[in-house]
Amino acid sequence: MDQKNILLKVENLKIQFKQRHGIVTAVEDVSFQIQKGSIIGMVGESGCGKSVTSRALLRLEAPGYIERGKISYYPPNRPVVKIDQLAPRKEKIRTIRWRDISMIFQEPMTSLGAMHSIGNQVGEAIRLHLRTDKKTTKRKVIESLRSVGLPRPEYIAKQYPHQLSGGMRQRVMIAMALSCNPNLLIADEPTTALDVTTEAQILDLLLERQQALGMAVLYITHNLAVISKVAEKIIVMYLGRIIEEAASDVLFYAPKHPYTRALLRAMPKITAPLQKKLSTIAGEVPDPIHRPFGCTFHPRCTEKISGLCDRTVPPYVQADDSIVACHLFSKLKND
Amino acid sequence: MFAEEKSIQLKIEHLTKSYALKSGFFDRQKGTIKAVDDVSFTVRNGEIFGLVGESGCGKTTTGRLILRVLEPNGGDIMWYNNPGEPVNLCRLSNKKMRPFRQKMQMIFQDPYSSLDPRMTVMQIVGEPLRAGRKIPMREYKARIADALNFVRLHPEMMNRYPHAFSGGQRQRIGIARALITKPDLVVADEPVSALDVSVQAQILNLLQELQSALNLTMIFIAHDLSVIRHICDTVAVMYLGRLVEVADRTLFFQTPRHPYSEMLFDAVPGLKNRKANEHMSKNFMNDETLCPSGCLFFSRCRYKQALCREQAPTLKAVSPGHNVACHFDLELKGI
Amino acid sequence: MKGYAKVINLQNINTKTVNRPLAPLDHYAASQWKLMWLKFREHKLAFVGLTVLLIFYIIVLFAPVIAPYDPWEDTPSLYAPPTRIHFFHQGKLMPPFVYQRKMRVDYQTFDRFFEVDKTVVHPVRFFTKGFEYHWLGIFKCNIHLFGTTDGVAIHLLGADMLGRDVFSRSIWGTQISLTVGLIGVFLTFILGCIIGGFAGYYGGAVDSILQRVMEFVTCIPTIPMWMALSATIPSEWSNVKVYFAITIILALRSWTGLSRQVRSKLLQLREEDFVVAAKVAGTSDWKIILTHLLPGFTSYLIVSLTLEIPKMILGETTLSFLSLGLRPPTVSWGVLLQDAQNLAAISAYPWLMFPAVLVVLAVLAFNFVGDGLRDAADPYK
Numbered sequence A: 001m002d003q004k005n006i007l008l009k010v011e012n013l014k015i016q017f018k019q020r021h022g023i024v025t026a027v028e029d030v031s032f033q034i035q036k037g038s039i040i041g042m043v044g045e046s047g048c049g050k051s052v053t054s055r056a057l058l059r060l061e062a063p064g065y066i067e068r069g070k071i072s073y074y075p076p077n078r079p080v081v082k083i084d085q086l087a088p089r090k091e092k093i094r095t096i097r098w099r100d101i102s103m104i105f106q107e108p109m110t111s112l113g114a115m116h117s118i119g120n121q122v123g124e125a126i127r128l129h130l131r132t133d134k135k136t137t138k139r140k141v142i143e144s145l146r147s148v149g150l151p152r153p154e155y156i157a158k159q160y161p162h163q164l165s166g167g168m169r170q171r172v173m174i175a176m177a178l179s180c181n182p183n184l185l186i187a188d189e190p191t192t193a194l195d196v197t198t199e200a201q202i203l204d205l206l207l208e209r210q211q212a213l214g215m216a217v218l219y220i221t222h223n224l225a226v227i228s229k230v231a232e233k234i235i236v237m238y239l240g241r242i243i244e245e246a247a248s249d250v251l252f253y254a255p256k257h258p259y260t261r262a263l264l265r266a267m268p269k270i271t272a273p274l275q276k277k278l279s280t281i282a283g284e285v286p287d288p289i290h291r292p293f294g295c296t297f298h299p300r301c302t303e304k305i306s307g308l309c310d311r312t313v314p315p316y317v318q319a320d321d322s323i324v325a326c327h328l329f330s331k332l333k334n335d
Numbered sequence B: 001m002f003a004e005e006k007s008i009q010l011k012i013e014h015l016t017k018s019y020a021l022k023s024g025f026f027d028r029q030k031g032t033i034k035a036v037d038d039v040s041f042t043v044r045n046g047e048i049f050g051l052v053g054e055s056g057c058g059k060t061t062t063g064r065l066i067l068r069v070l071e072p073n074g075g076d077i078m079w080y081n082n083p084g085e086p087v088n089l090c091r092l093s094n095k096k097m098r099p100f101r102q103k104m105q106m107i108f109q110d111p112y113s114s115l116d117p118r119m120t121v122m123q124i125v126g127e128p129l130r131a132g133r134k135i136p137m138r139e140y141k142a143r144i145a146d147a148l149n150f151v152r153l154h155p156e157m158m159n160r161y162p163h164a165f166s167g168g169q170r171q172r173i174g175i176a177r178a179l180i181t182k183p184d185l186v187v188a189d190e191p192v193s194a195l196d197v198s199v200q201a202q203i204l205n206l207l208q209e210l211q212s213a214l215n216l217t218m219i220f221i222a223h224d225l226s227v228i229r230h231i232c233d234t235v236a237v238m239y240l241g242r243l244v245e246v247a248d249r250t251l252f253f254q255t256p257r258h259p260y261s262e263m264l265f266d267a268v269p270g271l272k273n274r275k276a277n278e279h280m281s282k283n284f285m286n287d288e289t290l291c292p293s294g295c296l297f298f299s300r301c302r303y304k305q306a307l308c309r310e311q312a313p314t315l316k317a318v319s320p321g322h323n324v325a326c327h328f329d330l331e332l333k334g335i
Numbered sequence C: 001m002k003g004y005a006k007v008i009n010l011q012n013i014n015t016k017t018v019n020r021p022l023a024p025l026d027h028y029a030a031s032q033w034k035l036m037w038l039k040f041r042e043h044k045l046a047f048v049g050l051t052v053l054l055i056f057y058i059i060v061l062f063a064p065v066i067a068p069y070d071p072w073e074d075t076p077s078l079y080a081p082p083t084r085i086h087f088f089h090q091g092k093l094m095p096p097f098v099y100q101r102k103m104r105v106d107y108q109t110f111d112r113f114f115e116v117d118k119t120v121v122h123p124v125r126f127f128t129k130g131f132e133y134h135w136l137g138i139f140k141c142n143i144h145l146f147g148t149t150d151g152v153a154i155h156l157l158g159a160d161m162l163g164r165d166v167f168s169r170s171i172w173g174t175q176i177s178l179t180v181g182l183i184g185v186f187l188t189f190i191l192g193c194i195i196g197g198f199a200g201y202y203g204g205a206v207d208s209i210l211q212r213v214m215e216f217v218t219c220i221p222t223i224p225m226w227m228a229l230s231a232t233i234p235s236e237w238s239n240v241k242v243y244f245a246i247t248i249i250l251a252l253r254s255w256t257g258l259s260r261q262v263r264s265k266l267l268q269l270r271e272e273d274f275v276v277a278a279k280v281a282g283t284s285d286w287k288i289i290l291t292h293l294l295p296g297f298t299s300y301l302i303v304s305l306t307l308e309i310p311k312m313i314l315g316e317t318t319l320s321f322l323s324l325g326l327r328p329p330t331v332s333w334g335v336l337l338q339d340a341q342n343l344a345a346i347s348a349y350p351w352l353m354f355p356a357v358l359v360v361l362a363v364l365a366f367n368f369v370g371d372g373l374r375d376a377a378d379p380y381k
């Protein structure tokens, strides 16, 4: 792969949480790369470690901790930053947050303070990171609110978060996240709490801004369909591991991993002929504290190979154009 | 068509509900918001009637008005499933309403807030039973076990508290509660919107199965057209408190006739190439763009003409089984 | 790819009974209170606080038994320093005992000093007979936890200016000081629940007006309000009357916090889906209040009440210390601390400060318990 174009590289990341019942491994052996200006989708059911992984990129993983692994950030025209070695609370990582890598969350209410007006909050972010004077800040606030399609930005700047609808709040978050022209935007399920129409609008907006500003986007969602037409590459996670990684078309039309396949078939599709019943994946995602041995998906897998899948962790293998972690594709199976 | 085969279960006529808009120091009233505005439709016995629209359009309010959890400002709810004359539920006192309560139940969107965390599954599922007549403990338990079996939960789990269950399991508990009185009508308010895709498929299958097994009439609220197409016999599209299109499923998905329905199709994730439809992100709802005298959809409509500004269209039949509230006889592209 | 070509039979995926293995099973069937208790136990400080409080209230219950002397009885040992408990008599180990002390006055300097008679041993005995009292106001009794059989005084914490035993007085003081809080909080609870309940249940104009009233009361500075109110208590009132007047004064200030909580919790719970579900089921309004709303906020009520008690204890102490609350001969911690009002007294007779230690202990204990309860109040997070 083109080494020069890499923006962010994650290698063998493992994140754990200490809990009452013991240590929970939320993310294990996760590796991926983000190219400059690309859109990466990350999918998986809730609890599979999407948020923990993405927060770790900004060192916001607390109360969890990085047990192992590397996160390297390659800013253009600057030396590489080893994010995993930065102290989570120190100055260095804080300058990277927002300015280089910024993030939007599922529930914008929690990241927007309730007590300050929209204008103040967006202004604060701009002023802190770009060190602009009062007048420029104000102009930039209005500019950025307008750029995310909010009508009457001067009026909205004076309003408080609870006076806006969910979709509008998410737009404000996007405006804030993009106000410093980051190289990477992490969007952690920004549309999950919204209805499909608003979701589509937010997605369109993100795409438009991405094209205008040329940043890379890591778009996290639990719904494959949302990013199918958008992302260049899609990473599928299950129980803390990446189980498949492929270009978006490949993933959709030739999914490899049994989980990906089952997931795709479980979605009601508006274009498919009407079925009487949807096919489902049996059972539920196990609690991370009881991670199954071997392949974490094997208790629910219809194609599991007894004696192999329940014993050994499947390695990542290249299968056609995808990278898959499944014994159906690994050499071990034939031995 | 259908109308001859199946008898009428419920007829809603001119249902209206408005809320006071308040603000200021002493909560002065600043006007009213019509959450549900002159809504009329007919639900036939044993059908699944789908209600779609973006959030805030009044779907939940409609559902709760029908169940008389909210008091309507006007309109009638005629209940036909009754020996003799149909009964107008809106005219019943709380006491007279009680026998009907057993015949109509609700399934909620949020599997967390819909179950009281302080009650055991037995108390939760049994609540509608106890609200009716006195019932011996033996029968009470047996019926709860039955209801849990219905939704594929082990009756042994009866004594557990909701915190022991995952989102999907909680939704099953909610369904068991709704079905325990063997109701004739169930209002399902976005029962799968908050669930993961794979769990969504399980719950949809379950609902479908139970609906045909018990010959339930269901009002199914959703914002996702793929789900609606999978499960509903009739589709009603709601926009800002009004119905803009009501049609049989096949007619609706072949040729939607309202511009707003077209917009909903555009928003279906993965259906259209996102990069191609630019118009979405710019068009979204805000109070400024409402057009008081004319069509509510005016500001977002692609087909609007001078007439639309002056005159509000009413819902009328354009072909058998297809009602639209638009001045023009459009034939739009479905799937 | 080889494996993929063989991809087998995808049609047979069934929804089976879903079962999820997790934490120990009894956790699943644990009620709200049990979960709260489990969470509370994790909070070490709160647990310590709870133990301290238990001891305090045992003292309240058994105060006359634990206190060796009549708290109002004057003795000649004015300002006697604490009595030492000895274990060695002439180099020999013995069960605990005390020596008798005699006060002498040096008539040149008018200094008082105590002469210790080291010849006779007066053993400390448990459950000795002493002055007569009515336990719980009913049972006539004269047993005390400890003392001597031959009438030699043990002033564990010394004596005050009238020769009264400070330890006995502090122990008797707990009865007033720790119950003022309880009764005050009970009144707060009633006021807060009714007013907050009205505001939350009816909403609308009632809510607006009551909210403004609450804000108004909150704005009045606490101590001046207390002072003004207690200045109106007639001086000829009996001790019991004054006691109740003080509890009412304390409660008049503190109901606002509680009623705000009740109100917002009610408003929040009223919107919860499970309340709507109960309505759909046809459950009557009062039953919804009893089964869903009340249990929903009792845990929060307990937390704020627990945190309100120490404020009341401090309130009583403050008022009494400023001679605006309870008056002698009533003994409460605040009244006792009046004796320790000047620096000279504190430096010469530091044991008079002991009630302050008790105040600090009690307040800390209540606050720790309150913190623990607050963490435990919502065990579902």
Ligand SMILES: Nc1ncnc2c1ncn2[C@@H]1O[C@H](COP(=O)(O)OP(=O)(O)O)[C@@H](O)[C@H]1O
Pocket (backbone or CB within 6 Å): A017, A019, A024, A026, A044, A045, A046, A047, A048, A049, A050, A051, A052, A053, A062, A063, A064, A288
């Ligand atoms: N604050 C936390 N404390 C303990 N465990 C956590 C915490 N946050 C996340 N986890 C663990 O990490 C797993 C992954 O969580 P998350 O990344 O939030 O999932 P999602 O894919 O839904 O974003 C969870 O299943 C949980 O076990």
Ligand SMILES: Nc1ncnc2c1ncn2[C@@H]1O[C@H](COP(=O)(O)OP(=O)(O)O)[C@@H](O)[C@H]1O
Pocket (backbone or CB within 6 Å): B019, B020, B033, B034, B035, B053, B054, B055, B056, B057, B058, B059, B060, B061, B062
């Ligand atoms: N209790 C209420 N007070 C004031 N306005 C309300 C209330 N409940 C709903 N509304 C308003 O009514 C409209 C319809 O809401 P709702 O029925 O919940 O929509 P949906 O379920 O389609 O998302 C919204 O604009 C909402 O703001």
Ligand code: SF4
Pocket (backbone or CB within 6 Å): B259, B260, B295, B296, B297, B298, B301, B302, B303, B304, B305, B308, B313, B325, B326, B327, B328
């Ligand atoms: S009536 Fe006019 S404005 Fe309304 S939807 Fe139809 S075309 Fe658009």
Ligand SMILES: [Mg+2]
Pocket (backbone or CB within 6 Å): A047, A050, A051, A052, A188, A189
């Ligand atoms: Mg997440």
Ligand SMILES: [Mg+2]
Pocket (backbone or CB within 6 Å): B056, B059, B060, B061
């Ligand atoms: Mg709703």
